Amino acid sequence: MKSTSINREQASSFPSPTYAEIVLEPAYNQARQHLLNPMMAVNKAHLIMLREQRIITEPEALRIASAVLNLQVNELRTSTYSSRVEDLFFQVEYELEKLGGECTGNLHVARSRNDMGIAMYRMVLREKLSTAIASGLSLHRSLRDFASRHIHTLMIAHTHTQQAQPTTLAHYICAVSDSLERDLLRLQTAYAGCNRSSLGAAALTTSGFPISRERTAELLAFEDVIENAYDAVSGADYAGEAASVVQLAAVHLGRHVQDLLLWCTQEYGGIRVAAPYVQISSIMPQKRNPVSLEHARSLLSSAKGDAATVLGMMHNTPFGDIVDTEDDMQPYLWRSLSTLESVYRLLSEVIRSLSVNEALLRERAENSFATVTELADTLVRTEGLSFRQSHSIVSRLVRQLIESGKPISGLTWENVEAAVQNIAGKPLVLTRETLQRAVSPQHFVHIRNIKGGPSPHEVHRALSSQEIRLDRLEAWSRKTISKLSSVDENLNRILNGWLNGT
Incomplete structure (x- = not known):
């Protein structure tokens, strides 16, 4: 039986060995690996539609259905490229014609490789x-x-x-x-x-x-x-x-x-x-x-x-x-x-x-200067300073500690009082207890409890919110995968029903 590949004036010379090596053979191998199953599903769906629309006759539809269902897909999946046909589409068409005869050509009515x-x-x-x-x-x-x-x-x-x-x-x-x-x-x-x-x-x-x-x-x-x-x-x-x-x-x-x-x-x-x-x-x-x-x-x-x-x-x-x-x-x-x-x-x-x-x-958090933003905020609250004044005071205190080789735990109430007096010219209201709390990383985290903050309560809320949103996406994912996985089963059920008269 002759190939169903497109007739060409240059058929005797097509394809050139170089073109086949660089383009056609790699494309064929990619197609048989990735596109064979979708191609067969498209063939089945198109055939079902052609019969339902009465574009092809009942006998043609049944004969094509038999050929499609009996095509040895696994053999095609392990096949090698042959210059006899241009690509996997024509290889499948050729195999279908061998199984079902010339009428299988009507499977391509009203469609294109495009x-x-x-x-x-x-x-x-x-x-x-x-x-x-x-x-x-x-x-x-x-x-x-x-x-x-x-x-x-x-x-x-x-x-x-x-x-x-x-x-x-x-x-x-x-x-x-x-x-x-x-x-x-x-x-x-x-x-x-x-x-x-x-x-x-x-x-x-x-x-x-x-x-x-x-x-x-x-x-x-x-x-x-x-x-x-x-x-x-x-x-x-x-x-x-x-x-x-x-x-x-x-x-x-x-x-x-x-x-x-x-x-x-x-x-x-x-x-x-x-x-x-x-x-x-x-x-x-x-x-x-x-x-x-x-x-x-x-x-x-x-x-x-x-x-x-x-x-x-x-x-x-x-x-x-x-x-x-x-x-x-x-x-x-x-x-x-x-x-x-x-x-x-x-x-x-x-x-x-x-x-x-x-x-x-x-330990690293407790010994670092990462908490001093909260110290600056605290001075704004307790001393009535502007944040820029407070920032300047805390920046000076940090520089002093670094220059003396001390961690944040080396900061004393007296240090803070002297800095506030020097810049703001007023006595310190801040208590020693409030100072200790202001440089505590635990306190820093816990009071940042507005939406998006790191406090345990807020993170609990954020995780719960994520769970609700992602549960919806997971439900969509399960439904989608199930729907895609049932395509072949549904197509085969319809075609087998035809051949069994049901």
Whole structure:
């Protein structure tokens, strides 16, 4: 039986060995790995629609259905490229014709590789987006669980890489999980932009046959159709949106990983990565390298790079069906999401296993000057000073302590009184007890109980609020994954029903 590949005047010389090696064979291999299942689902949905719309006859529909169901997909999945056909689409068409005869050619009535290809790309992308969201939700839960164990764990927060103010480890982790939540919501938005059907657009102008675009969309679990047929085969913003979100998500999470790596150093000594996630040195017996975090950082950079490649390949391309946004570009997008998803899973486990040196973090906070913002605030309250006056007084006191080599515990009531007298020219109202409380990191944290602050009560509230919001996203994630996983089962049930007369 002859090939169903497109006839060409140059058929005897197509393809050239170089073109096949560089373009066609890699594209074929990518397609059989990622696009074969979506291609078969599209074939089944299109066939069901053609029969329901009475565009093909009952006998044709049954014969094509038998061929589609009996196609050896696993053999195709392990097949190798042959120059006999141009791509996987024509290979599948060729195999269907062998099984069902010439009538299987009517499976291509009212469609094109253009609208098929975009639908398949979107089906692969939506699955990778939904998987990434599910894994990101797992990481979010690990972060929340970790934070709930460290609501009272004092630590020093840094600005410009320098000690700033006391906070808690939970307060910091809540900031990370809030950022992750926004990334997950952006991924959900990208999913919504992706999960729209191009089928029925055909080459770019739809078809003269009375097809139902809505029916194929429904059968394939798309939420809607892309209304304009030219847009359906030309628009690549669904890919650009996903790539942009991946870049943001990778950058945001990478910043947190960088902090964790710093905190693992002996000099900082704040956290310890569990044994299953560290490696030893081949020469230095003492080494305990937290390489799981290093791999997470480098993989996130890789995800960002692949996503940036997607946007780069889209740049300055014509607004139309064109290969720049297809076979060559799509694998970068898939890989970026797969990498992001894998890092979400890895970090979920690493975070769950972390141990924290709470005593060291507390001691560091108690011996630092990170609390003196509260001392300045206290002087405003007790002495009636402007904050700028108070700031000047406390700044002078800190300089004196540093120059004399003393920690914050070396600050005396007499020191404060002398500074206030010198600058404000008035006796000190502040009591010794209030002074001790003003430089306490525990007090600093507890009185910062307004929304977004580090007080235990407020962090409890923030975690509860996160839980409620993320429960909704988790419910959406479960429903979405279930809906996507049932597509093939539903399509096969319809086609088998035809053949069984039910």
